[in-house]
Amino acid sequence: MQGYDVSIGLETHVQLKTRSKLFCSCPTRFGEEPNTNVCPVCLGYPGTLPVVNYQAVRLTVVTGLMLGCRVNLHSKFDRKNYFYPDMPKNYQISQYDQPICTGGSVEIEVEGKVKRIRLRRIHLEEDVGKSFHFGRSSGVDFNRAGIPLMEIVTEPDISSADEAHAYLVALKAILEYGEVSDCNLEEGNVRCDVNCSVRKRDGSRELGTKTEIKNLNTFRGVYRALKYEIARQIRVLERGGTIQQQTLRWDDEKGVTVALRSKEYAHDYRYFPDPDIPPVVLRPEEVEAWRESLPELPSRRKRRFQEQYGLPEYDAGVLVAEREVADFFERTVAEGAPPKAASNWVMTEVLRVIGESGKRVSDLRLRPEALARLISLVERGMVNMPTAKEVFGVMLETGGDPERIVRERGLAQVSDEGELMEVVGRVLAANQKVVADYRAGKKAALQFLIGQVMRETRGKANPKAAARILREQLEG
Amino acid sequence: MALPEIPASLRDLRNLLLRGEIACRDVAAAFLQRIEKHNACLNAFVHLDAEKVMAQAERADERLASGGREPLLGIPLAIKDNLNVRGDPCTCASRILTGYVAPYDATAVARLRKAGAVFLGRTNMDEFAMGSSNENSAFGPVRNPWNTDYVPGGSSGGAAAAVAAGLAPAALASDTGGSIRQPAAFCGCVGLKPTYGRVSRYGLTAYASSMDQVGVLAQSVADAALLLEVIAGHDVMDGTSLREEVPPYSERLEGDLNGVRIGLPREYYGEGLDKEVRESVQGVAGLLAREGAEVVEVDLPSTRYAVAAYYIIATAEASANLARYDGVRYGMRVEGADPIEMYGRTRAKGFGPEVKRRIILGTYALSSGYYDAYYLRATKVRTLIRKDFEEAFQRCEVLLTPVSPVKPFRLGEKIEDPLQLYLCDIYSVTANLAGICGIAVPCGLSREGLPLGAQFLGPALGEERILQIAHIYEALRGPFGSPPGF
Ligand SMILES: [Zn+2]
Numbered sequence: 001m002q003g004y005d006v007s008i009g010l011e012t013h014v015q016l017k018t019r020s021k022l023f024c025s026c027p028t029r030f031g032e033e034p035n036t037n038v039c040p041v042c043l044g045y046p047g048t049l050p051v052v053n054y055q056a057v058r059l060t061v062v063t064g065l066m067l068g069c070r071v072n073l074h075s076k077f078d079r080k081n082y083f084y085p086d087m088p089k090n091y092q093i094s095q096y097d098q099p100i101c102t103g104g105s106v107e108i109e110v111e112g113k114v115k116r117i118r119l120r121r122i123h124l125e126e127d128v129g130k131s132f133h134f135g136r137s138s139g140v141d142f143n144r145a146g147i148p149l150m151e152i153v154t155e156p157d158i159s160s161a162d163e164a165h166a167y168l169v170a171l172k173a174i175l176e177y178g179e180v181s182d183c184n185l186e187e188g189n190v191r192c193d194v195n196c197s198v199r200k201r202d203g204s205r206e207l208g209t210k211t212e213i214k215n216l217n218t219f220r221g222v223y224r225a226l227k228y229e230i231a232r233q234i235r236v237l238e239r240g241g242t243i244q245q246q247t248l249r250w251d252d253e254k255g256v257t258v259a260l261r262s263k264e265y266a267h268d269y270r271y272f273p274d275p276d277i278p279p280v281v282l283r284p285e286e287v288e289a290w291r292e293s294l295p296e297l298p299s300r301r302k303r304r305f306q307e308q309y310g311l312p313e314y315d316a317g318v319l320v321a322e323r324e325v326a327d328f329f330e331r332t333v334a335e336g337a338p339p340k341a342a343s344n345w346v347m348t349e350v351l352r353v354i355g356e357s358g359k360r361v362s363d364l365r366l367r368p369e370a371l372a373r374l375i376s377l378v379e380r381g382m383v384n385m386p387t388a389k390e391v392f393g394v395m396l397e398t399g400g401d402p403e404r405i406v407r408e409r410g411l412a413q414v415s416d417e418g419e420l421m422e423v424v425g426r427v428l429a430a431n432q433k434v435v436a437d438y439r440a441g442k443k444a445a446l447q448f449l450i451g452q453v454m455r456e457t458r459g460k461a462n463p464k465a466a467a468r469i470l471r472e473q474l475e476g
Numbered sequence: 477m478a479l480p481e482i483p484a485s486l487r488d489l490r491n492l493l494l495r496g497e498i499a500c501r502d503v504a505a506a507f508l509q510r511i512e513k514h515n516a517c518l519n520a521f522v523h524l525d526a527e528k529v530m531a532q533a534e535r536a537d538e539r540l541a542s543g544g545r546e547p548l549l550g551i552p553l554a555i556k557d558n559l560n561v562r563g564d565p566c567t568c569a570s571r572i573l574t575g576y577v578a579p580y581d582a583t584a585v586a587r588l589r590k591a592g593a594v595f596l597g598r599t600n601m602d603e604f605a606m607g608s609s610n611e612n613s614a615f616g617p618v619r620n621p622w623n624t625d626y627v628p629g630g631s632s633g634g635a636a637a638a639v640a641a642g643l644a645p646a647a648l649a650s651d652t653g654g655s656i657r658q659p660a661a662f663c664g665c666v667g668l669k670p671t672y673g674r675v676s677r678y679g680l681t682a683y684a685s686s687m688d689q690v691g692v693l694a695q696s697v698a699d700a701a702l703l704l705e706v707i708a709g710h711d712v713m714d715g716t717s718l719r720e721e722v723p724p725y726s727e728r729l730e731g732d733l734n735g736v737r738i739g740l741p742r743e744y745y746g747e748g749l750d751k752e753v754r755e756s757v758q759g760v761a762g763l764l765a766r767e768g769a770e771v772v773e774v775d776l777p778s779t780r781y782a783v784a785a786y787y788i789i790a791t792a793e794a795s796a797n798l799a800r801y802d803g804v805r806y807g808m809r810v811e812g813a814d815p816i817e818m819y820g821r822t823r824a825k826g827f828g829p830e831v832k833r834r835i836i837l838g839t840y841a842l843s844s845g846y847y848d849a850y851y852l853r854a855t856k857v858r859t860l861i862r863k864d865f866e867e868a869f870q871r872c873e874v875l876l877t878p879v880s881p882v883k884p885f886r887l888g889e890k891i892e893d894p895l896q897l898y899l900c901d902i903y904s905v906t907a908n909l910a911g912i913c914g915i916a917v918p919c920g921l922s923r924e925g926l927p928l929g930a931q932f933l934g935p936a937l938g939e940e941r942i943l944q945i946a947h948i949y950e951a952l953r954g955p956f957g958s959p960p961g962f
Contacts, residue, residue, distance in 0.1 A: 040580050044800045046573070046681040047560045047582060053713045077794050081842070085815045090799035138815075140804065272851060275686035275793055279717055374660035 006230055008158035009195040013149045014181045015441045016059045021146035022126045023050030032142035042146035044088030049276050056148035059180040060124050064101030065104045065291050066221040075100045077277040080272045086129035096271040100125035108166040117167050118155040126148050131197050161226035162314050173298045177323045192216045198233045209243040214252055225250040229257050309339035318347050324361040328368050335372030365399030386459050387411050415462040424469050427452045482506055493550045500550030504533035507552050511643045517959045521767040522557055522615045523565050524597030527796040532594040549592030551818035554644035555686040556635050561585050569604045569613040571827025573807045582679020584707040592659050593708045596644050598605050600634030605655050605683040607629050607631050611891045612830040620900040621959040626884045629659030630666045638665040639693045648822040655778045656691045657916035660738040661879035664918040667693050668700040671936045673718035676711030682797040684790035687908035701725035701920035708834025723940050729947040739872030743779035744903050751879045756920035756928045757878045763952050767844020774868040778860040786905035788841045795838030827865040862910045875933040875946050877903050879916045884926040913939050913948045918956045
């Protein structure tokens with residue numbers, strides 16, 4: 001918007017990829033019957049105590065290292081007190097003034113411009129349960145209670161909905177690269193609270209009054225909510241009104257932000273150190289060991305793809321966006337496929353299938369070595385492109401070997417001179433008028449005749465060979 | 477049926493059981509009979525399932541017959557009602573936990589169970605361990621077996637009365653600010669509060685997590701040592717439990733006092749100390765000095781801030797610990813139009829007045845704008861108190877102090893003045909604030925014929941030494957005797 005500066009800060013809650021919950025040994029599996037992944041500890045039974053899951057601490061540190069944060073060797077857990085039915089203890093164990101990581105940044109690119117979004121902190125906390133309302137009664141599912149969440153808080157460096165979206169996409173890619181989270185949005189692995197304020201660009205340095213939009217669980221939701229909220233705030237200011245500091249909720253169906261009742265969020269959380277959990281003390285050697293085993297991050301991998309494989313920047317960017325996809329590409333190349341051909345296959349076919357099916361690359365039956373062999377069949381002229389795509393489809397279904405599929409289904413390209421000659425003869429005989437057109441100078445008629453040869457051979461004819469023979473016959 | 481005479485010490489009882497001179501079921505039946513006879517008057521037990529007790533005793537007999545030699549096989553023990561025992565109620569003497577049945581064993585309970593103990597029943601207490609007279613119980617007050625017009629002390633009043641009156645040979649209990657030591661002193665038995673972290677807190681319903689510690693009430697120091705040996709040690713379920721090895725306390729009790737330095741902290745013998753209590757504890761010092769100990773005076777200058785710091789930290793932690801009692805998952809529920817109303821109604825009806833008072837105090841101390849002045853300052857005092865003890869233990873091995881500045885008082889005498897009662901915790905809360913260990917042993921009777929107690933305090937993980945010195949004192953003192961009529 002012209003004439004206004006926008007300041008946005010994001011608090012992103014990310015579910016860590018651990019097998020068990022943050023403070024007990026219950027599994028973190030998603031989608032099970034309500035209240036099956038629970039125990040006295042995560043149900044807050046009298047006398048139970050939390051014991052910190054070391055893996056969750058490790059994953060938070062790994063995230064901090066990937067994002068260039070300062071890792072605090074000494075951190076602690078605090079109790080955040082408020083009453084809510086989905087909270088077993090009526091306090092949430094979180095980290096208040098000594099988080100595991102501070103500082104750091106995420107690099108984003110919007111419309112060709114690179115920008116660093118500074119981070120304030122990353123801390124670890126437990127998730128709460130989920131309330132359900134049925135007519136006159138309510139229920140709570142505590143399966144999610146105690147699942148480890150990492151909260152990543154930015155500085156208010158983001159200045160548009162597009163930047164917020166780009167930040168989330170970049171963050172997701174990094175988290176997936178580090179294998180710290182599955183970032184599965186459908187399963188609620190990533191949830192955001194968004195702070196937003198606007199200020200007239202008139203030289204005043206004061207920040208505008210901010211509003212907070214709570215609990216957004218899709219990137220698109222963040223984008224739409226921010227677009228709406230920025231426009232709303234500007235509209236209020238343009239009319240001479242003032243922005244009220246308040247907490248909002250995004251109504252995705254209506255496409256509007258709605259104020260929450262003050263009762264629903266006005267809390268004095270009365271944070272204090274959790275006496276059940278001794279401070280988390282990390283040894284510098286273990287942090288160093290984790291630093292050394294960090295994966296190559298997307299931005300660096302993109303540059304390497306351009307240099308090592310000679311890929312265009314666009315290709316490299318698409319391929320590295322998801323670690324699994326980039327890995328798939330590299331393994332296909334390692335199996336002997338030419339990089340550009342492999343890139344084309346992955347970018348068009350593999351990503352299309354993923355987009356359509358919603359599956360992950362690792363869920364596909366297609367293996368990189370098999371794709372490499374399929375590419376080799378094309379390169380050697382054994383199958384043509386349309387056939388190769390058909391074989392690809394079969395490979396996806398059955399996970400089978402491309403040579404075998406070609407053999408069993410009789411899909412091998414026909415380049416045999418005699419066989420093609422016979423087909424060409426039939427085609428010419430059946431299309432006398434087109435032949436006449438061609439001979440009268442309508443060279444485009446050749447394409448039609450090639451098409452007819454392909455039809456006769458059900459796509460198996462080598463199109464180059466077919467064109468050559470046709471030309472010989474027509475002009476000879 | 478004539479039931480056998482039960483020997484006074486756990487070791488003797490164990491030997492009789494091992495030799496087959498007495499059966500576990502006869503021992504259990506004897507205690508059940510005593511409970512049956514006296515509990516109506518003392519109100520020491522709040523839950524007891526005689527059939528379940530006998531079933532455990534039968535199993536212990538079978539184990540014995542098949543060669544089982546677990547250290548507590550067939551020994552009955554009482555359990556304070558704030559420790560979870562799988563399948564039993566665990567109400568903390570509160571209405572709010574009505575109907576709650578523990579789905580798991582506390583670690584200390586599990587260790588006793590593994591050692592072969594038979595669980596007699598749940599003992600009365602101040603609600604959520606908040607109190608020092610056992611008058612704050614949803615089940616009504618416990619009476620002191622030495623004189624039933626008097627309080628037994630608290631919060632483990634039921635456990636202390638049961639052990640003193642011979643309704644149980646010993647009891648598992650908890651001490652947050654003196655809840656084991658003070659009732660032990662009032663009832664004339666031994667009360668051991670181990671070092672913070674020495675015994676797992678897993679399964680002990682929390683009052684103030686940074687000070688709660690599981691310990692024992694027993695008829696002798698040797699019995700307390702034997703029980704500590706079983707329950708102590710690291711537990712993966714408690715992040716604050718200590719990893720240090722557990723010494724065989726019960727085998728290290730003998731020794732002499734030559735060259736032992738015993739410190740008397742000046743601040744524990746000053747203003748406000750009852751004359752009879754002072755004289756009896758000084759008597760202990762004299763006796764030990766005659767046997768070769770060197771008695772020195774030491775200073776614990778931060779003592780005067782201890783009660784204030786204790787009540788801020790304990791109530792702050794309690795305000796969060798007790799938030800879980802909301803009627804959603806277990807215990808009592810009073811329905812309401814929405815969750816907030818349900819919480820309000822449930823908690824209003826479920827908690828007694830002292831618990832409410834402490835929740836409000838603690839909530840206030842943590843509130844925005846007050847945190848620094850109260851909670852933060854209290855934690856600083858706590859650090860000073862810890863330093864005081866560290867310095868004192870440079871000069872002596874153990875400290876000898878009164879347990880309470882007052883002798884046992886009458887039911888109803890102080891309950892209307894909570895602040896006065898809080899101030900009486902002065903000599904016991906310091907050990908919890910500092911996380912050190914302490915043991916109370918009976919050392920005399922008041923003019924009214926009620927027990928008086930002395931306390932030995934040792935540094936963190938100094939259990940071996942305080943048990944040894946308390947054991948030597950106990951031998952010098954001679955048998956303390958039972959309450960008249962028990
Ligand atoms: Zn659990």
